[in-house]
Amino acid sequence: MSFFLETLAGGLLAGVMYALVAIGFVLIYKASGVFNFAQGAMVLCAALTFVTLTERDVPFWLAGLITLAIMVTLAVAVERIVLRPLVNRSQITLFMATLGLSYVIEGGSQFVMGASVHELDLGLSDLPVAIGPIQLSSFDLVAALTAGALVLALWLFFERTRIGVSLRAVADDPQAALSIGIRLPVLWATVWAVAGFVALVAGLLWGARQGVQFSLTFVVLKALPVLIIGGFTSITGAIVGGLIVGAADALAEIYLGPLLGGSVSTWFAYALAVAFLLVRPAGLFGERAIERV
């Protein structure tokens, strides 16, 4: 039983790490109704910038601030150069723009900061901690707490601030929002900047776990089923979706993998996402699209 609990808890904690990346997607989707393909590249860019600075003896906090400033600058540049010319274009046009953007950010980051692998030490130990009959990673526990704090901050931002309310209005109908005087460029730049901050947090935690390298962009592979299950428009959904994907992946790998003769976590999360799509197309917490015809 303790092995089952340990696997489940390990999976849930791994799921929180996926949720951290998924939150970045949710932010952009809420503001523009677009699946931001460049989110993985933003995670790489943030982590690579941070580690490049700390390796040049820039203090930890200052490196964090400079990286954040760079991510905000990037957000403003994306709004000016990519999004503004595409206002009121179809969602697929915006999606393709983010696809192109991902190549630019990935290539640009590697061109400027190099393709080497970097160690990122956040000063958090990653040794086993015994909690009752089960062992958990102290690092994963800190990551879970960080994700919790982030969700709380973002919830406050979206629910309790004027900008948050405006963002929700823009997400519902950009043209109507523009007509009542909401400044779309400012909002888009703001939400991309917040997504950049989330990418920085995700990049630091994933970078500390696996090293800062190009494969950070791969973490988005698991964010997609998380979003389908949790819903594209809900931060809470991203967390719940992450927990479901993490736990299901871990349990399937342990109990189903040996029966099927190989690793199942490559496809299991996607199979689960398809099952959710059939039952709840908008995901657990997503907003159902209602269109008048």
Add this chain to the structure above:
Amino acid sequence: MPRLSSALRSAALAASLIASSSLVPAAEAAEAATRSAKQYIPIATYRVGAYASSGTPVWGGTIDYLRYINEVEGGINGVKLVWEECETEWAVEKGVECYERLKGGREGSPAPLFLPHGDPISKALTEKSVADKIPLLTTGYGRTEAIDGRVFPYSFTVLFSFWSEASSAVNYIAEQVGGKDKLKGLKIATVYHDSPYGKETQVPLDLLAKTYGFENIQIAVPHPGNDQSAQWARIRQIKPDWVFLRGWGVMTPVAIKTAAKTGFPVDHIIGGIWSGSEEDVRPAGSVGKGYLAITPFPAGAEFGILKKIKAAIVDQGKSDLKDLKSFGSVYYNSGVIETIIAVEAIRTAQARFGHRPLNGEETQWGLEHLVLDEARLKELGADGLVQPLRLSAKDHEGGGAGKVLQWDGAKWTIVSNGWVKSDRELLLPVIYERAAAYAREKGITPRSEDTAEAGAK
């Protein structure tokens, strides 16, 4: 008549003099042309994309050695080298495209061989290379059955096949536990990248487990391997004595970190060839201390040839490396080792076909007659860096041994007593059987060794 014959003789003499005087400059010109002709070397590289961090130091070693050959030795027997890179991003379709683009050679020089730099790419090119008669040189990767050159005449899985890698790892474990008879009853878990490359050691490990009586456990990690909590939870449950880690890219540091957080001793994990570089273990941080890896590419900058490259190329600011801390690393040295083999194969072929740019068929002969014994390796300054090699049509691997490295937190230290040999006498019959089965499936008539000996015309 005598006058006529004398006149004819004079005319003939004059004609021969004219002809010979015109022949001398022609011969000189031909020799000069040969001297100025350069040997083209096509190289598939991945400097961008997911695996750029692994590739970049390799090309550093490759290009620095090519520059060393040109600048210090004046080329191979006077034939200077030119090379061309083609970016594959380690993707099969781009690798095949690069091969097609570069196989025709450049500036009058044919392509003597092709360095695919990617296990899936090398497998995709197996049949094309035979049709084009261009040898694929794959060091530390590639199709294991290609050791049988009678069936795979243009694939050269030189140095250390994946089967030898598995066998040498088991033999190292045997050394640690007090002999092969002590392997009986041990649990050895292989944590592998869930891909054809990762699965390549399943057959030999099964055979070795039956032979020596250890329990062979196989645990797959899906690509890219950035979360392995479930796999290492299984390890904790099974409690193996040793783990053989066959990763690629991010899978290795994540495995080391996850092993540490599940409490598995890192000094009982032996990484395979592609889990044994600085780039693999450095991101794992302090918990990587004690991690082992078996490799045909020993790390270190103290080998003779490395010192020569440093003096002639690196210290002169001519290195291809952007980050000089990679000098002497596993990946850098792998580039040097691979290029030493390529250059020596061309040199061997030149002894038969002449000191000029060679084509693939001629270089294939050179590869199949390559002998790098201790004496030659000493001359090159590569003793200790490259294992002694003797290739033939029946043996495209030649070596089959690796050294075991241990990470001390900052650098690799060689901890094995020299090269750890694999059980080639046990593995080769099975490899030949599999090659024969491949030949039957594809309708290939294996070359006889006499045909192979005759080589290029």
